[in-house]
Amino acid sequence: MIDNRPIGLFDSGIGGLTVFKSLLHALPNESFVYLGDTARLPYGSKSPQTIERYLLQNIDFLVRKNVKAIVVACNSASTVLLGNTRTFPVPVYNVIEPGAATALKVSTGGKIGVLGTKATVSAKSYVRALHALDNSVQVFQQACPLLVPLVEEGWENDPITNLIVYRYVAPLIQAGVDTLIMGCTHYPALRENLAKATNGRMALVDSAEAIATLIHADLSQGRLGASEMRSDLEIMTTDVSASFSEVAARLMAPHVIPPLVEVDISPLAT
Amino acid sequence: MIDNRPIGLFDSGIGGLTVFKSLLHALPNESFVYLGDTARLPYGSKSPQTIERYLLQNIDFLVRKNVKAIVVACNSASTVLLGNTRTFPVPVYNVIEPGAATALKVSTGGKIGVLGTKATVSAKSYVRALHALDNSVQVFQQACPLLVPLVEEGWENDPITNLIVYRYVAPLIQAGVDTLIMGCTHYPALRENLAKATNGRMALVDSAEAIATLIHADLSQGRLGASEMRSDLEIMTTDVSASFSEVAARLMAPHVIPPLVEVDISPLAT
Numbered sequence A, B: 001m002i003d004n005r006p007i008g009l010f011d012s013g014i015g016g017l018t019v020f021k022s023l024l025h026a027l028p029n030e031s032f033v034y035l036g037d038t039a040r041l042p043y044g045s046k047s048p049q050t051i052e053r054y055l056l057q058n059i060d061f062l063v064r065k066n067v068k069a070i071v072v073a074c075n076s077a078s079t080v081l082l083g084n085t086r087t088f089p090v091p092v093y094n095v096i097e098p099g100a101a102t103a104l105k106v107s108t109g110g111k112i113g114v115l116g117t118k119a120t121v122s123a124k125s126y127v128r129a130l131h132a133l134d135n136s137v138q139v140f141q142q143a144c145p146l147l148v149p150l151v152e153e154g155w156e157n158d159p160i161t162n163l164i165v166y167r168y169v170a171p172l173i174q175a176g177v178d179t180l181i182m183g184c185t186h187y188p189a190l191r192e193n194l195a196k197a198t199n200g201r202m203a204l205v206d207s208a209e210a211i212a213t214l215i216h217a218d219l220s221q222g223r224l225g226a227s228e229m230r231s232d233l234e235i236m237t238t239d240v241s242a243s244f245s246e247v248a249a250r251l252m253a254p255h256v257i258p259p260l261v262e263v264d265i266s267p268l269a270t
Helices: A017-026 A048-064 A075-082 A096-106 A118-123 A125-133 A147-153 A159-174 A187-197 A207-220 A242-252 B017-026 B048-064 B075-082 B096-106 B118-123 B125-133 B147-153 B159-174 B187-197 B207-220 B242-252
Strands: A007-011 A032-036 A069-072 A111-116 A138-143 A179-183 A203-206 A233-237 A260-262 B007-011 B032-036 B069-072 B111-116 B138-143 B179-183 B203-206 B233-237 B260-262
Touching: A007 A017, A007 A048, A017 A032, A017 A207, A017 A242, A032 A048, A048 A069, A048 A075, A048 A118, A069 A075, A069 A207, A075 A096, A075 A118, A075 A125, A096 A125, A096 A179, A096 A203, A096 A207, A111 A118, A111 A125, A111 A159, A118 A125, A118 A138, A125 A138, A138 A159, A147 A159, A147 A187, A147 A242, A147 B147, A159 A187, A159 B159, A179 A187, A179 A207, A187 A203, A203 A207, B007 B017, B007 B048, B017 B032, B017 B207, B017 B242, B032 B048, B048 B069, B048 B075, B048 B118, B069 B075, B069 B207, B075 B096, B075 B118, B075 B125, B096 B125, B096 B179, B096 B203, B096 B207, B111 B118, B111 B125, B111 B159, B118 B125, B118 B138, B125 B138, B138 B159, B147 B159, B147 B187, B147 B242, B159 B187, B179 B187, B179 B207, B187 B203, B203 B207
Parallel strands: A007 A032, A007 A069, A032 A233, A111 A138, A111 A179, A179 A203, A233 A260, B007 B032, B007 B069, B032 B233, B111 B138, B111 B179, B179 B203, B233 B260
Antiparallel strands: none
């Protein structure tokens, strides 16, 4: 089944670029449209009602861009999507369920840790997704509000970041967690800090890789039409700022960043 | 001149509550309406165009609430206001100019430091306001993107916060700054950390106090109609989340927090 339309994906801002990078790498024939809702970022500290409004507006926007599928490349928005019963004209993927499935596969001791934003942790979306697959695993959550600003400040290689990361993971080490879900698309930028803080003893699960693997399987098995050749890459944001390009270059490297286009999605407000 | 209408003020979220607290204390007869645009916070990392759209929507909203004056209790939005030539139906106060005037009064050595968000620092609004009053002062700016999340995380009394604060002020100590403007409404929550990091050698200027003093003077001198008696206090936010109430209680104490009301200002989108 051939379908040359692009795959759409969105995030509150730049974090979803880690998902974009995984998809670009795993699906070399596919075209993509990326939407970063930078005018309203971050989502992770906001209420489910507000995140839902943004989620529906972004999906609406991408559907109008004629995509064949949408990846919600943001854990906070994926969390809200999982609680939503609406149906959409194209398949909409969340990053929670593939991350949870991967964590179960790699866990050796049945103790899984989840790092996430306040929104993701409060909604217990990973807890639910993990228990839906295996009710016997123990799940330990930790909200980490400072990690996104640290990545956006570019302090990945900084002793202060190591201190903060250690502060967040200490209770999970204490609990004997063997597998750690990086439950926010910014966190893979802190993979080395997390490996250091956990002394290399926890398997680190990146939802970006998990969702790329899932979509690759859906394309191969004909559940989603495949493209013949990549024709287009587009990045759009709802606010253009110098820091987006700068952080994007850091997160995406060595991939080339397509030129940025600013869009106004406020007319779609529901 | 009697005018019993409330004074409106707004911020991207909770930071402006430090201004609200100063106004409540300095103007015991006045009524207030506070708007926290929590659905779209923070402003400080966004572009001037986007902040301007939010600024105009918030002013529009407060004008419809029949206020007699508006205080832009956010340095990033005040910065954009200063660059805007529009006229409004009621006086609109920024927090930059009163802060700059106070800094000049207390500075002994003519070397003034400014801590602010990326938006405030990039626009050089304090530099301009200071030089408009006294072209001979030297101004040293420092953007501090991590301080707002640290306050919102409640880590004021934490050695990690001291380390980060020290990192940000070190270049200003090096430059011999004698007076430091806390150019973001969250920063007064870190007054003790700043005093410690600067070894008590810099005068700390709080825009919240400066704007309260200015409005007090305008009321006393009849440039703004005074109220006979406080009748009303209202706090509205564009997103209700548990953390707003919690951080609000911390920043406002010992003042009583009026009950929160959620509002949707998206219909005002320009």
